[in-house]
Amino acid sequence: MPKLVRHSALANANLEYLDQATLADPQLTSEEDRKRLLELVLRSNAHLISAMKGIRSLRLPDWCISGPSIAWPLWTALKGKPAMAGNHQLYITYYDPSEQALEKEATYLRHIRQILSAGPYQVHLSNQAGHVNHHDSERMSNGTPVTCTAEALVRDPVQTYALGVRLETNGTFTVLAPFGLSGVFSMKMERNTGYCDEEHFLYKLRRVEAMWPGVALR
Numbered sequence: 001m002p003k004l005v006r007h008s009a010l011a012n013a014n015l016e017y018l019d020q021a022t023l024a025d026p027q028l029t030s031e032e033d034r035k036r037l038l039e040l041v042l043r044s045n046a047h048l049i050s051a052m053k054g055i056r057s058l059r060l061p062d063w064c065i066s067g068p069s070i071a072w073p074l075w076t077a078l079k080g081k082p083a084m085a086g087n088h089q090l091y092i093t094y095y096d097p098s099e100q101a102l103e104k105e106a107t108y109l110r111h112i113r114q115i116l117s118a119g120p121y122q123v124h125l126s127n128q129a130g131h132v133n134h135h136d137s138e139r140m141s142n143g144t145p146v147t148c149t150a151e152a153l154v155r156d157p158v159q160t161y162a163l164g165v166r167l168e169t170n171g172t173f174t175v176l177a178p179f180g181l182s183g184v185f186s187m188k189m190e191r192n193t194g195y196c197d198e199e200h201f202l203y204k205l206r207r208v209e210a211m212w213p214g215v216a217l218r
Contacts, residue, residue: 018077020078023037034185035181051116072211090116159190160189
């Protein structure tokens, strides 16, 4: 498929001229195009790259930054800075099923806060081992725990946030996007109907609407 992303967007350090409609359309732009643009956006964020290097040094099992930590920097590149604060949340997801997982989680969190103390982030650390699903109800829960971080992303309450990025030791990115990247590039908030009730979804939606007023997010 011809790559319709403008070369200026790939070459420009300020990420100008990003054509959101083209990037969001699976018929016009490939998933590899979207991955390259996402990586360019994230690598242009010095705070985020520094944070991922710090997290990587702790060797959390099966880790990634996830959800808004990826979507909000991308949307800032596409639509400009948000109208209100909120884009300094760092969501870290990992998978540790060991018997000492609870004790290790407290240690991980303490070290992460020390490493990131000079940065702008409020840290949210989540071990997905043993989780059934988030914000579930009796009618939604299937009673099956997740077995890895990638599987946990499939159950994110907001499908648009079902994203994970890990900075590997060789400097490359691993991108986890079980529903693909077109949704996050389109800036459409989609509820994961199997794992999220409407009230929780609307809370998430209103927060983002306040950050980017005037953008059609649903």
